Amino acid sequence: MATPEQSVTERAEGPAQPSANSEPALKLTFEVKNLSVWYGEKRAIDDVTFNIASNAVTAIIGPSGCGKSTFLRALNRMHELVPKTRMEGTVLLHGEDLYSKTVDPAIVRRRVGMVFQKSNPFPTMTIGENVVVGLRLNGVRNQKFLNERLEKSLRMAALWDEVKDDLHKPGTSLSGGQQQRLCIARALAVEPQVILMDEPASALDPIATAKVEDLIAELRNAFTIVIVTHSMQQAARVSQRTAFFYLGRLVEVGETTAIFTRPKERETEDYITGRFG
Amino acid sequence: MTKSSRRADSHHWRKIKNALASTTTLVSAVLVIAPLGLVFFHLLVNGASSVNWDFFTHLPKPVGEAGGGMANAIVGSLELLAFAGAIGIPVGVLGGVYLAEYGSARINSILRFLADVLNGIPSITWGVVVYGLVVLRFKSFSAYAGGLALGLIMIPLILRTTEEVVLLVPNGYREAALALGVSRWKTIVHIVMKTASKGIITGILLALARVGGETAPLLFTAFGNRFWNHSLNQPIAALPLQIFTYAISPYDDWHRQAWAGALVLVTGVFCVNVLVRILTRGRAASVV
Numbered sequence: 001m002a003t004p005e006q007s008v009t010e011r012a013e014g015p016a017q018p019s020a021n022s023e024p025a026l027k028l029t030f031e032v033k034n035l036s037v038w039y040g041e042k043r044a045i046d047d048v049t050f051n052i053a054s055n056a057v058t059a060i061i062g063p064s065g066c067g068k069s070t071f072l073r074a075l076n077r078m079h080e081l082v083p084k085t086r087m088e089g090t091v092l093l094h095g096e097d098l099y100s101k102t103v104d105p106a107i108v109r110r111r112v113g114m115v116f117q118k119s120n121p122f123p124t125m126t127i128g129e130n131v132v133v134g135l136r137l138n139g140v141r142n143q144k145f146l147n148e149r150l151e152k153s154l155r156m157a158a159l160w161d162e163v164k165d166d167l168h169k170p171g172t173s174l175s176g177g178q179q180q181r182l183c184i185a186r187a188l189a190v191e192p193q194v195i196l197m198d199e200p201a202s203a204l205d206p207i208a209t210a211k212v213e214d215l216i217a218e219l220r221n222a223f224t225i226v227i228v229t230h231s232m233q234q235a236a237r238v239s240q241r242t243a244f245f246y247l248g249r250l251v252e253v254g255e256t257t258a259i260f261t262r263p264k265e266r267e268t269e270d271y272i273t274g275r276f277g
Numbered sequence: 278m279t280k281s282s283r284r285a286d287s288h289h290w291r292k293i294k295n296a297l298a299s300t301t302t303l304v305s306a307v308l309v310i311a312p313l314g315l316v317f318f319h320l321l322v323n324g325a326s327s328v329n330w331d332f333f334t335h336l337p338k339p340v341g342e343a344g345g346g347m348a349n350a351i352v353g354s355l356e357l358l359a360f361a362g363a364i365g366i367p368v369g370v371l372g373g374v375y376l377a378e379y380g381s382a383r384i385n386s387i388l389r390f391l392a393d394v395l396n397g398i399p400s401i402t403w404g405v406v407v408y409g410l411v412v413l414r415f416k417s418f419s420a421y422a423g424g425l426a427l428g429l430i431m432i433p434l435i436l437r438t439t440e441e442v443v444l445l446v447p448n449g450y451r452e453a454a455l456a457l458g459v460s461r462w463k464t465i466v467h468i469v470m471k472t473a474s475k476g477i478i479t480g481i482l483l484a485l486a487r488v489g490g491e492t493a494p495l496l497f498t499a500f501g502n503r504f505w506n507h508s509l510n511q512p513i514a515a516l517p518l519q520i521f522t523y524a525i526s527p528y529d530d531w532h533r534q535a536w537a538g539a540l541v542l543v544t545g546v547f548c549v550n551v552l553v554r555i556l557t558r559g560r561a562a563s564v565v
Contacts, residue, residue: 078456110458120449124471134457137467183453190457 027054029194029224030075035089037070039082044070046248047089052241057216057225059239059256061232063271067248068228072196075226076112077105094193110138113192117199119179121171121186128167130182134190149189156222157185158215177208184215195219197227201234213238232272236260244268320543324536332537337503337519343530347538349505353420353514356506357499358489360424365431365488366481372432373439373477378465389440395433401493403429408497420506420513423499427488434484442476443469479553486549490542492517516542 030052037045044067052058052075060068073079075091077098091098098108121130129136131153132146140146150167154160159181163174171182180200187195197216201209216225216238229235235242236256243253244267252259252268263269270276331346338345372392376385407426412418446469454464470477488494495501500512501522516538523535 076456078452081452081455106455106458106460108458109456114452114456116449116452116456118449120447120453122450122453122468122472124474133454133467134459137454137457137459137463186453186457 028052029054029094030226031090031092031095032075033090033092035071035074035091036087037067037074037079038086039070040084044248045074045087048245048248048250050243050250050253052224052226054224055220055222056241057220057227057239059235059242060226060228060245061230061235061242061271062245062251063276064230066245068245069198071245072198072226072228073114075194075196076109076114078109078114080105110134110190111192112194112196113187113190114196114198115180115184115187115200117202119176119183119203121174121179121182123170123172125171126168127163127171127174127182130171131185131189134186138190153185153189156188156219157181158211158218159185175208177204177211180204180208180212181215184212184219188219192223194224194226197225199228199230202230209234232260244271246271316543320536320540323533324538324540327533327537328540332534332541336505337534340528340531345534347514347516347519347534347541349502350514350516350519350538351541353499353502353506354489354516356420356509356513357424357427357495357515358485360420360509361427361431361488362481362485364425364428365435365484368428369432369435369484370439370477370481372436373441373480374443374465374470376436376440377443378469389437392433392436396437399493400430400491401496404494404496404498407494412498415510417510418498418500418512420499420509420511423495423513423515426494426498427491430488430491430494431484434487435480438480438483439473439477442473442480445476446472475556479557482549482553482556486546489549490517490546492521496521 028051030050032048032050032052035045035048035050036043046067048071060071062068070079074087075098079085079087087099093108093111097103121127122133125133128150131150132140135146135149151160151164154163159178162178163182166173171179174182180203184195184200200216201212204212213234216227219225220240227235227238239256241253242256242259244251244259244263244265246267252263252265254264259268260272263272331344332348333346333351334348335344335346336349337347372388376388380388403426407422407429411422411425415422450468450472451464454468455461459468495515495518499515499518501518502512502514504514506513520535520538520542523531523538526532
């Protein structure tokens with residue numbers, strides 16, 4: 001199991017990664033303090049404190065069941081859809097408490113969008129309708145505005161040129177990779193500040209994966225991105241910061257290059273070198 | 278007996294068993310379909326000659342006069358179905374959505390069990406209940422009472438089918454909509470119910486077809502009427518009721534009319550089922 005180690009470290013040391021060591025100067029999007037999440041009796045997240053930098057890609061890695069998806073969902077309160085969840089701690093988005101009693105989860109999710117593992121364009125809608133559905137269902141009626149946002153979102157998702165003549169076709173008629181970029185465009189159309197991605201490329205072939213990864217690099221300029229991934233190579237390629245979760249705990253977080261080349265914790269090193277997970 | 282001949286023997290016996298099993302199942306399958314063929318054949322032979330333009334456009338003739346039709350019963354059945362639908366469709370669909378989308382597991386399993394019990398209640402019971410609740414109170418048989426009885430039968434039918442098809446909608450669509458900041462009820466109406474709409478409509482159509490042929494719940498609610506119904510407070514004719522009245526009468530002419538009515542009714546139910554088949558044909562492709 002030595003191959004992953006080599007490829008990961010080689011890539012991570014490549015010149016593409018910024019080598020800044022200016023950790024404290026980061027502008028923060030999320031400040032997570034002492035976050036714990038329970039599903040019924042089971043504790044999925046255990047006392048995680050973690051800041052997420054603005055306009056950067058933060059990758060969350062760790063073995064299955066380590067709580068990385070739950071953590072991601074706690075950032076836009078999607079984990080609350082599971083009955084009998086409970087949380088403790090605070091999550092601040094630009095200094096604002098997302099879990100304050102006066103905050104509507106729907107508003108949180110408009111500011112913190114999400115892309116899922118399985119592409120899920122709505123089967124009853126055309127490509128165009130899929131992109132602007134978030135705006136439409138949130139009460140936007142101005143057709144000119146919707147059309148502008150439609151084109152803008154599809155361009156940002158690098159899909160416009162491929163679908164501009166097929167906007168009236170069903171969203172499900174696209175290929176898997178296109179569907180996933182359509183879902184990204186759909187998330188972008190409501191103009192969130194953050195995009196959470198839950199293994200967005202794990203169901204895609206390598207070419208479609210590369211396109212999604214290029215897109216993530218592009219979107220970093222305008223959005224804060226948090227991506228959960230099973231692929232350490234992907235984390236190394238797309239992220240500036242990486243967090244390693246294990247058994248619901250945050251083991252280590254830091255510059256992606258540092259995590260993959262000089263991890264501080266023994267558990268991180270064992271995981272990225274493929275000794276478990 | 279040598280070893281090899283014994284083996285050949287058991288092989289032979291296995292073939293016989295196989296043939297027996299496949300024949301028995303084939304015969305059973307034919308027996309399942311046979312009644313449908315018999316019903317249609319009988320209705321065509323006895324009823325087809327009486328199904329004519331007059332049948333759809335004329336009122337029943339008095340005893341002894343030949344001809345006449347069941348126009349009032351056909352229109353009456355449609356009125357009753359419209360009234361039943363007005364009660365059964367909204368309550369059944371919304372209740373089914375509640376079971377699938379809201380509610381705790383415990384309460385839902387109780388509701389589901391009760392709905393199944395309701396589905397098993399003999400339809401004449403509904404007639405008796407509505408007779409007690411509506412007919413006695415307002416001292417009149419009425420279209421309202423008949424429609425109510427049919428609507429009550431529709432509720433648990435539609436409720437269960439709606440619940441089933443709504444549960445078939447993959448969770449990914451709910452999550453995708455909620456993650457866009459869309460509220461829960463808008464997600465349910467615009468995403469979930471829209472995705473499941475074919476299945477919901479199918480359930481509604483099948484429920485309408487089912488109650489469209491009900492006679493028992495109408496016996497002492499709608500009661501039947503030999504003339505046009507001019508007020509929903511008054512007794513109203515219905516196709517199954519008319520068939521019942523004519524079939525138990527001693528007149529040959531009325532018997533022929535009853536056959537014709539049954540043929541029209543069965544054809545109507547058949548058409549609804551064909552419509553359902555057409556609606557659900559693309560089901561595999563469009564998820565629900």
